[in-house]
Amino acid sequence: MDETAPQKGTVTQRAIERIKAMIAEGRLEPGQRLPTERDLASQLGISRSSMREAIRALTVLGVLEARHGSGIYVTQLEAGDLLETFGVVADLSRGPRLVELLEVRRILESTATALAAARITPDQLAEVEKHLTAMNATDDPEEILAHDLAFHREIAMAACNDTMAAILEGLSSRTFRARVWRGYQEEGAFARTRREHAAIHRALLAHDPEAARAAAAAHVGEVEQWLRTQLGE
Amino acid sequence: MDETAPQKGTVTQRAIERIKAMIAEGRLEPGQRLPTERDLASQLGISRSSMREAIRALTVLGVLEARHGSGIYVTQLEAGDLLETFGVVADLSRGPRLVELLEVRRILESTATALAAARITPDQLAEVEKHLTAMNATDDPEEILAHDLAFHREIAMAACNDTMAAILEGLSSRTFRARVWRGYQEEGAFARTRREHAAIHRALLAHDPEAARAAAAAHVGEVEQWLRTQLGE
DNA sequence: ACCCCGGGGGTGGTCCGACCAATACCGTCA
DNA sequence: TGACGGTATTGGTCGGACCACCCCCGGGGT
Incomplete structure (x- = not known):
């Protein structure tokens, strides 16, 4: 079959790595706004719940910042964050x-x-x-x-x-x-x-x-x- | 009314702090198993979804470790973790x-x-x-x-x-x-x-x-x- | 008596759909 | 022109359903 899904670890873990990679590769810049949770979830082919867990994880790590009613943003990625x-x-x-x-x-x-x-x-x-x-x-x-x-x-x-x-x-x-x-x-x-x-x-x-x-x-x-x-x- | 709920931040954030506090106070020892997600959620009066986000956050921080089919455990809390x-x-x-x-x-x-x-x-x-x-x-x-x-x-x-x-x-x-x-x-x-x-x-x-x-x-x-x-x- | 193994209950993993709350945007009205 | 208000958007929370996996226990064979 098609090998589009490496299937390593949980889908949430994969989502975390994907977003981290996007930032590391420069496709997401500090301060930039991400797509909505719903869009991100569908883009990666996972449910919104799993995507939310990934976002929450990156939030506590100081990589992302969620603003209620506004959107999700990449932090300035400064040492303090x-x-x-x-x-x-x-x-x-x-x-x-x-x-x-x-x-x-x-x-x-x-x-x-x-x-x-x-x-x-x-x-x-x-x-x-x-x-x-x-x-x-x-x-x-x-x-x-x-x-x-x-x-x-x-x-x-x-x-x-x-x-x-x-x-x-x-x-x-x-x-x-x-x-x-x-x-x-x-x-x-x-x-x-x-x-x-x-x-x-x-x-x-x-x-x-x-x-x-x-x-x-x-x-x-x-x-x-x-x-x-x-x-x- | 009763002031049991300080209502600071999101419920997930509060759950993270609660669990962290339990560990810091010694009520949860390294290696010890936690109650199930469902029990923890009901104990803190939140939904399982929110509790899962809290657990996921503490997992990426190396504080907790979830074993599929077995339960959630406190890590050894060693420097490496x-x-x-x-x-x-x-x-x-x-x-x-x-x-x-x-x-x-x-x-x-x-x-x-x-x-x-x-x-x-x-x-x-x-x-x-x-x-x-x-x-x-x-x-x-x-x-x-x-x-x-x-x-x-x-x-x-x-x-x-x-x-x-x-x-x-x-x-x-x-x-x-x-x-x-x-x-x-x-x-x-x-x-x-x-x-x-x-x-x-x-x-x-x-x-x-x-x-x-x-x-x-x-x-x-x-x-x-x-x-x-x-x-x- | 011992070992192997198979099934069932418990637990985390994932998904869905609904509703709430905060925000941002835009058109209306003074 | 500017202040106001309504509405669409978006993250936050909830409840339930089902799946995948692990552990344990009991039955059957040796």
């Missing part, structure tokens, strides 16, 4: 994997901070300082955490590598930090954290990449070591 | 983002190779050598690529950080390497690649982390620089 799912890893990891994640973060964060020291602009530096002072001016753990996240986010952005910044964002996802930070800060690590943040800021101000790298690595490494001992018990 | 989607980023990226990805890979790969130099066992070293010699013994680009991937994969595994290895795996996804490598190797870079691989191997053999770091960074950096100039034109 595609790496949003990275946070899921951090949220669902526990035990030894948390240490591994912190190890990855230490490696990337230290390099990003070093790059930032060389590249950061006065405006960006001012933004970093804003969060630094705000972080030291309050006792509310929630607020401290928020400014802590923003502090590192600004630095990552100053490194001029959106992909790295997006990965670091995922590695610092709110639930992840909240889970690890809670225990860490309960042991009176506030003072140490402030000192480490000050060291990072000093290195940025001096545009000293090596000092920045060391300060950032030590900062993340402290948490990493604390977590290691926690898991050892 | 959850970071499989990382390959999508590499597959759909182009232009400047490819350089960013290579930059991230250079940072992680150099550190992983350094760690491997300190930790690699004789057995693992033998495996690395196997792919090194196989890579130099053939002229088939496909085979070279396969052994090249395996060469770096073995090294990443020797670094004893599954998370880092999984990320590097995604950054070296077959389609990504095929796209970049093709042009790179067409310019007669085989000899240079062989020399660089030999340098990495020497450093591993000598258990010299700093030499390994430098060799790996240079290896990836070469491709990175080549790609930079390509994009500059």
Whole structure:
């Protein structure tokens, strides 16, 4: 018979691959609107239900975006869109994997901070300082955490590598930090954290990449070591 | 009325969050079987169609695994499962983002190779050598690529950080390497690649982390620089 | 007593058709 | 000309039906 249907895996899986291929080949550009669910389904010869599952899958991956009443669009395919799912890893990891994640973060964060020291602009530096002072001016753990996240986010952005910044964002996802930070800060690590943040800021101000790298690595490494001992018990 | 339904976003999105939360809270363990689609749907008060979309989404994220005729199971939630989607980023990226990805890979790969130099066992070293010699013994680009991937994969595994290895795996996804490598190797870079691989191997053999770091960074950096100039034109 | 195998119930995979809700478009009217 | 409103379009949800596949259990043979 005709061999038009390779029949590998589920029809939904095939639809996902087809759409992904269309984007990879450039037949679908970022921001472009796709045909309607009904049209897409008939084009690929599958039911609307299966097509919807494929679209939903690509939506959670940050590849597509569905607007109710309007249509389905390809996202801008920027690092932030595609790496949003990275946070899921951090949220669902526990035990030894948390240490591994912190190890990855230490490696990337230290390099990003070093790059930032060389590249950061006065405006960006001012933004970093804003969060630094705000972080030291309050006792509310929630607020401290928020400014802590923003502090590192600004630095990552100053490194001029959106992909790295997006990965670091995922590695610092709110639930992840909240889970690890809670225990860490309960042991009176506030003072140490402030000192480490000050060291990072000093290195940025001096545009000293090596000092920045060391300060950032030590900062993340402290948490990493604390977590290691926690898991050892 | 009763406020049991926050009504934020689509019902499918809510179902995804519910299941994710169940896993994060430990109410669902890795490997455990979930209720049937029909039961889950009725438990959350939604239709089976919507529940299926939620399950499909979590399946592509590597969180759940559906076995036809058997049931739905939580994966082992290992780094490899959850970071499989990382390959999508590499597959759909182009232009400047490819350089960013290579930059991230250079940072992680150099550190992983350094760690491997300190930790690699004789057995693992033998495996690395196997792919090194196989890579130099053939002229088939496909085979070279396969052994090249395996060469770096073995090294990443020797670094004893599954998370880092999984990320590097995604950054070296077959389609990504095929796209970049093709042009790179067409310019007669085989000899240079062989020399660089030999340098990495020497450093591993000598258990010299700093030499390994430098060799790996240079290896990836070469491709990175080549790609930079390509994009500059 | 043990093994093989065949059938039936349960489960995911696919499809269909209907209706709801948000949006976009366009013609009408002031 | 511009604001308004209605209508067609489109994604979101639902319910049911049927198929394909897997697992388990029980019967029959050795």
